[in-house]
Amino acid sequence: MFFNSLAFAIFLPSVFFLYWFVFNKNKSTQNALLIIASYYFYSCWDWRFLFLLVFSTFLDYYTGIQIEKGKSERNRKFWFWLSISVNLGFLGIFKYYNFFAASFSELLNSVGIQASPILLKVILPVGISFYTFHGLSYVIDIYLKRIKAEYNFIDYSLFVSYFPLLVAGPIERATHLLPQVKVKREFNFEKAKEGIYQIVWGLVKKIIIADTCATYANAIFDNYNSMNSFSLILGAIYFAFQIYGDFSGYSDIALGVSKLFGLDLLRNFNYPYFSRDIAEFWRRWHISLSSWFRDYLYIPLGGSKGGIWMKMRNTFIIFIVSGFWHGANWTYVFWGFLNAVYFLPLLLSNSNRNNLDAIQLKYNFDSLKVIISILCTFLLTCIAWVFFRARTITDAVLYLKRMITNWDFSFQYLANERYSYELLLMIGVFVLIEWNNRNKIEPLSGKRSLLKLTLAIGAIMIFGTFSDYKEFIYFQF
Numbered sequence: 001m002f003f004n005s006l007a008f009a010i011f012l013p014s015v016f017f018l019y020w021f022v023f024n025k026n027k028s029t030q031n032a033l034l035i036i037a038s039y040y041f042y043s044c045w046d047w048r049f050l051f052l053l054v055f056s057t058f059l060d061y062y063t064g065i066q067i068e069k070g071k072s073e074r075n076r077k078f079w080f081w082l083s084i085s086v087n088l089g090f091l092g093i094f095k096y097y098n099f100f101a102a103s104f105s106e107l108l109n110s111v112g113i114q115a116s117p118i119l120l121k122v123i124l125p126v127g128i129s130f131y132t133f134h135g136l137s138y139v140i141d142i143y144l145k146r147i148k149a150e151y152n153f154i155d156y157s158l159f160v161s162y163f164p165l166l167v168a169g170p171i172e173r174a175t176h177l178l179p180q181v182k183v184k185r186e187f188n189f190e191k192a193k194e195g196i197y198q199i200v201w202g203l204v205k206k207i208i209i210a211d212t213c214a215t216y217a218n219a220i221f222d223n224y225n226s227m228n229s230f231s232l233i234l235g236a237i238y239f240a241f242q243i244y245g246d247f248s249g250y251s252d253i254a255l256g257v258s259k260l261f262g263l264d265l266l267r268n269f270n271y272p273y274f275s276r277d278i279a280e281f282w283r284r285w286h287i288s289l290s291s292w293f294r295d296y297l298y299i300p301l302g303g304s305k306g307g308i309w310m311k312m313r314n315t316f317i318i319f320i321v322s323g324f325w326h327g328a329n330w331t332y333v334f335w336g337f338l339n340a341v342y343f344l345p346l347l348l349s350n351s352n353r354n355n356l357d358a359i360q361l362k363y364n365f366d367s368l369k370v371i372i373s374i375l376c377t378f379l380l381t382c383i384a385w386v387f388f389r390a391r392t393i394t395d396a397v398l399y400l401k402r403m404i405t406n407w408d409f410s411f412q413y414l415a416n417e418r419y420s421y422e423l424l425l426m427i428g429v430f431v432l433i434e435w436n437n438r439n440k441i442e443p444l445s446g447k448r449s450l451l452k453l454t455l456a457i458g459a460i461m462i463f464g465t466f467s468d469y470k471e472f473i474y475f476q477f
Helices: 006-021 027-069 073-110 128-143 153-161 174-181 189-222 229-260 278-284 287-298 308-326 330-348 365-389 393-405 421-436 449-466
Strands: none
Touching (some): 027 128, 153 174, 189 449, 229 393, 278 287, 365 393
16 A cells, blocks of 8 residues: 555545544554554555564564563573564565575676575565664664663554554654653644645655656666766656655655654655755755664764774765665665765765754855755765666666766657656756755645645646556665
8 A cells, every 4th residue: 555545545534533533532542543554554565474564573572571671681682682683584584685695696606606596586575674673773772771661562563563654664763652652642733734734745746756757767767878968867867856756755744644643753854955965965864764873883883983994984884784775786785885985075074064054045155155065965966876776786887977978968859758848847846845945844834835735736636647656666675
């Protein structure tokens, strides 16, 4: 079931009605309803993988209690590493086994040793990377005595399986969501209204921006050998807006839906393409994942406290692991590596925390420098996105090489679409709207909110009629 589907348009109001008008007597019944709704939501994709979700939930619930009750450090470590090993084991089998087996076989074949790997015929369970990280952070926090174990199985189950964030995040923390789950919620009209604005803006990003850009980006990337420089530049830009509109759109919808039920989720995107350097970009892009790796990998490795080589090592580890988290392909690993290369000069010059203030533009030279910095950061990001989108590293390199050497800047006709003048205009309007509202959670609230909401819904209905792209990109991660 997708957020942008008719099924979800029926599912959400039904759960909302039951939640506030039937199961509203206490928080336990509300939580139980949300768990049932979440399991149904997940089973609409493939009910056979529900056992993984339930097993992972029970494993971390039980091991969390055992870690807290452990009378010796040895006993606590046993339960801690049991949870970590099993969770990462499931993730490794379903997501990475075939990749490592095939890569190792290719390595042997390259040195003259014939090998035929045994590959598993399995599909990747949707959302496994997200709900696994929910459980891992919970167990780690208990082991480090940052939080107490949760003894209410219903409350903990909801924390792990809550349907707005179940399949594509944001990656929640027990310290943030569990306290909200444990108290009864009262309906708040203003919060619900904020939720509706955020849902609609998320749908604008997904249906109008991401799905339209996908049509052109796919056509260009799939036929890059016959595309000129201008088309390849546009292809990289289109994919940049496709993945931003797709993933941040999903996050906006998730946060908005959750507000309808009186729960606040972590903000996942903060207008990342207005970043002035790569460090700021990673503070604004997929915030819940970036902060997860910072808190549970980068800082435990020593963070920035050690010498220069430790700083460099930790930087490359966190970015490469982040790339590998996205998928079992060397393109993702190189994407992470490239972002580490981008980040390194900022780290070594101690300027990675320079741009923490809000962006303010005036008619002066400093503002011109800000605009140039934003454009340069976007350019570097688009180059990295080419590796993220390409099928292989070789394809990405050839794509960029042809972009630089072809030197033809005329519009090309795409076999499945018209010229893309309208799309460029639409992206320009979208950027202006976000820029003018960059200090807000979403652009629809505020003055003339009803008019903006009406126009947005009308545009969604028009573009949704012609859209062929339904699935969200991050479902595959």
